[in-house]
Amino acid sequence: MAFGVAIIGTGGIARKMAHTLRDMEGARLRAVVSRRRETAGAFAAEWGAERAYDSCEAMLADPGVELVYIATPHPMHRGDALKCIEAGKPVLCEKPFTVNAREAEEVLALAARRNVYVAEAIWTRYMPLTRTMQEIVARGDIGTPRMVTANLGYPNAAMERMWNPALAGGALLDLGVYTVNFAAMIFPGDPAAVTSTCTRLASGVDGQNSIAFGYPGGEMALLSSSLTARTDRQGTVAGDRGFLIVENINNPASITVYDFDYRPVARYDAPAQITGFEYQVRAAVDAIRAGRIETPFMPHAETLRVMRLMDGVRADWGLRYPFE
Numbered sequence: 001m002a003f004g005v006a007i008i009g010t011g012g013i014a015r016k017m018a019h020t021l022r023d024m025e026g027a028r029l030r031a032v033v034s035r036r037r038e039t040a041g042a043f044a045a046e047w048g049a050e051r052a053y054d055s056c057e058a059m060l061a062d063p064g065v066e067l068v069y070i071a072t073p074h075p076m077h078r079g080d081a082l083k084c085i086e087a088g089k090p091v092l093c094e095k096p097f098t099v100n101a102r103e104a105e106e107v108l109a110l111a112a113r114r115n116v117y118v119a120e121a122i123w124t125r126y127m128p129l130t131r132t133m134q135e136i137v138a139r140g141d142i143g144t145p146r147m148v149t150a151n152l153g154y155p156n157a158a159m160e161r162m163w164n165p166a167l168a169g170g171a172l173l174d175l176g177v178y179t180v181n182f183a184a185m186i187f188p189g190d191p192a193a194v195t196s197t198c199t200r201l202a203s204g205v206d207g208q209n210s211i212a213f214g215y216p217g218g219e220m221a222l223l224s225s226s227l228t229a230r231t232d233r234q235g236t237v238a239g240d241r242g243f244l245i246v247e248n249i250n251n252p253a254s255i256t257v258y259d260f261d262y263r264p265v266a267r268y269d270a271p272a273q274i275t276g277f278e279y280q281v282r283a284a285v286d287a288i289r290a291g292r293i294e295t296p297f298m299p300h301a302e303t304l305r306v307m308r309l310m311d312g313v314r315a316d317w318g319l320r321y322p323f324e
């Protein structure tokens, strides 16, 4: 029987997961949770969910729910995840995992105590082209990696979830999390030096940001994200013998490898996908069936490392959310 997944939230990304579950094998949409009964019912009818709930508590009592996907705004992740784990339900939680590292530590500690699976739904970590990129680098096709660049920008600042400090808005937590993860997937250690700047929206959250990581071995990562500009979404990894370009770090479409003389020498395209969310669902199902509480695609230590880096950058800007 396909794995029963419940979704908390009925917004944009909940719909994308519902679409994924409708079309993928091995998992199905068991239930949806909304704050309003009518919204839950309408979502369930549209996407074929077997149950519609207007509270997490009711959903958590459903024995047919084997995995909960959290698709609520950032400040709700911690509380939603804690409730699920307390009830013994495995969790796949949208990015950023929580608002800050302290919240992440709390969630991960409870998962460890209760022996329950939890993982961050940072979909890029689970994608086949990400593996390909890491293999290209590990094989030495571009020599030794020395510099990474990555950017992500969508002019979405008018959307409340993006600008409102009470919803932990800002480019860093919504988009910068992908650029920081891109660097973290190439350079496994922590940077020795972090320099960054941001410009703010009228509400005070960062509208654009730029971050430079300097690593102990001399490697560097230059990252930027924006809620006010449409950027090319490229990621690059430069080594001493060549470089590679990832088209769209948010949903990698292709990787092109260039040699020392700027000649393209290899190209890798993403396989056909449903939405790209199917990989993180499969990883969760496999790990849960194997009795594991984390996935090798996005280990708990990596979630924490990224959260701590983002905390550090926000501290440098003096950007604290009202509930922090």
Ligand SMILES: NC(=O)c1ccc[n+]([C@@H]2O[C@H](COP(=O)([O-])OP(=O)(O)OC[C@H]3O[C@@H](n4cnc5c(N)ncnc54)[C@H](OP(=O)(O)O)[C@@H]3O)[C@@H](O)[C@H]2O)c1
Pocket (backbone or CB within 6 Å): 008, 009, 010, 011, 012, 013, 014, 033, 034, 035, 036, 039, 040, 070, 071, 072, 073, 074, 076, 094, 095, 096, 121, 122, 123, 161, 174
């Ligand atoms: N992986 C990706 O590509 C990707 C893309 C976009 C967003 N995300 C992440 O997914 C999460 C949700 O983003 P989204 O774009 O789907 O947001 P959204 O469209 O605003 O939907 C969020 C949903 O959460 C529920 N909710 C519960 N408490 C809420 C509150 N106080 N205010 C507003 N909504 C509340 C709402 O459902 P009910 O009204 O039914 O309760 C709402 O529809 C975020 O963590 C975001 O970073 C990921």
